[in-house]
Amino acid sequence: MFAAIQVDEPLERIAEDWDFLSDRVLSHLTTFKPVGQNIYGVRRRHIGAGQVTDLRKGSITEHWEMGPSGLVYWELRPFELHVTAAGTPHHVSHNFGFWHINDMDELYLPIPGDSPAEPGHSIVLMGTPRGDECDRFAWYCERCLTMLHEYVCHTGAEGFKAFYKAEHEAVAQYNSDPAHRRCPECGTLNPPGYCWNVNRDGELERQGRARW
Numbered sequence: 001m002f003a004a005i006q007v008d009e010p011l012e013r014i015a016e017d018w019d020f021l022s023d024r025v026l027s028h029l030t031t032f033k034p035v036g037q038n039i040y041g042v043r044r045r046h047i048g049a050g051q052v053t054d055l056r057k058g059s060i061t062e063h064w065e066m067g068p069s070g071l072v073y074w075e076l077r078p079f080e081l082h083v084t085a086a087g088t089p090h091h092v093s094h095n096f097g098f099w100h101i102n103d104m105d106e107l108y109l110p111i112p113g114d115s116p117a118e119p120g121h122s123i124v125l126m127g128t129p130r131g132d133e134c135d136r137f138a139w140y141c142e143r144c145l146t147m148l149h150e151y152v153c154h155t156g157a158e159g160f161k162a163f164y165k166a167e168h169e170a171v172a173q174y175n176s177d178p179a180h181r182r183c184p185e186c187g188t189l190n191p192p193g194y195c196w197n198v199n200r201d202g203e204l205e206r207q208g209r210a211r212w
Contacts, residue, residue, distance in 0.1 A: 021042065021111075021121055026042055026044070029041060029042040030042065030043055031164070031196075031197075032124070032160065032163065034128050034159075034160050036128075037127065037128055038125055038126065038127055038128060039125070039126050039127070039128055039160060040123070040124070040125055041123070041124040041125075042121055042122070042123050042124075043121070043122045044119040044120070044121060044122075045060075045110075045119055045120060045121070045122045046112075046113070046116075046119050046120065047076070047078050047110040047111065047112040047113070047120040047121075047122065048078075048112070048116075052076050052110060052122060054095070056198055057094055057095060057198055057209075058094060059094070060092055060093060060094055060095050062092070062093035063075065063076060063082075063090070063091075063092050063093075064090065064091045064092075064093075065084060065088050065089065065090045066088065066089040066090070066099065066140070066145070067088065070145065071145070076108060076110045076122070077110065078110055078111070078112045078120075079109075079110070079111065079112075080109075080110070081107060081108070081109050082107070082108040082109075083105055083106070083107055083108075084105065084106040084107075084108070085105055086102065086103050086104050086105050087101065087102075087103065088101070089101045089138060089140070090106075091212075093212060094209055094210075094212075095196065096167075096194070096195065096196045097171065097191075097192065097193040097194030097195070097205065097208045097209060097212065098137045098138060098139055098167075098170065098171065098174070098193050099137075099138045099139065099140060100135070100136070100137065100138075101135070101136040101137075101138055102126065102129070102133075102134070102135045102136070102155075103129055103133035103134055103135075103156070104126045104127040104128075104129055104133065105126060105127065106124060106125070106126045107123075107124070107125045107126065108122070108123070108124055109122075109123045109125075110122050110123070111123065128160065129155040129156040129160070130156045131156045131157070132154075132156055132157070133155065133156035134152050134153060134154050134155060134156060135152075135153045135155045135163055135166070136150055136151065136152050136153070137150070137151045137153070137166070137167060137170035137171070137174075137193075138150045138151075139174055139180070139181075139190065139193060141183035141185065141186060141188055141190055142188065142190055142191070142212070143183065143186050143188040144183060144185055144186045144188070146183050146184065146185045146186070148174075148180060148181065148183060148190060149173070149174045149180045151166065151169065151170030151173060151174070153166035153167075153170075164195075164196075164197075167195050167196065168195055168200060170193070171193040171194060171195050171200075171205070174192075174193045175192050175193055175204050175205070175208075191207070191208045191211040191212050192204045192205060192207055192208035193205070193208055194206075194208045194209045
């Protein structure tokens with residue numbers, strides 16, 4: 001299973017240091033980072049039963065997926081693996097202000113700290129998109145689930161490096177006109193979007209992050 005991993009140093013020099021949760025490695029994985037055939041994201045978070053607390057964003061309690069029967073809620077629980085299947089719109093409250101739809105499965109694994117006071121690790125793993133595979137940023141009416149807006153990033157062709165620029169452009173485009181947020185079916189005015197990185201928040205994004 002490690003046949004595709006390539007390193008620049010002799011194996012005997014790094015064999016004891018192949019630990020994605022060590023502080024030396026973790027700093028490179030706080031955003032999503034492609035490594036070989038996969039993309040990894042590892043964040044320090046307090047992991048509790050039914051609740052995850054980000055050190056900067058606060059409580060992240062709601063995880064939603066959208067399927068044929070409507071919205072499905074699920075909880076991150078310590079040491080329980082959750083899989084979001086490719087093509088499934090999903091949203092994490094106060095964490096990213098859009099519905100993410102990608103063409104690869106996503107795996108979530110929360111690992112609590114050694115004590116309740118110590119942050120644990122929230123691990124997200126997905127395959128690297130190839131060819132025509134994409135990431136999409138979408139918004140649906142919170143009342144009737146009508147699609148309001150969608151932005152497509154061709155990560156398979158452009159590489160995952162295009163993801164965060166596309167995220168910023170998608171949120172800016174959606175927030176640029178209140179008409180994008182007004183549902184054409186039921187008239188509901190939906191909340192603003194926001195990026196994963198809290199440093200990109202302006203006043204409109206802060207309003208959106210606080211609400212959903």
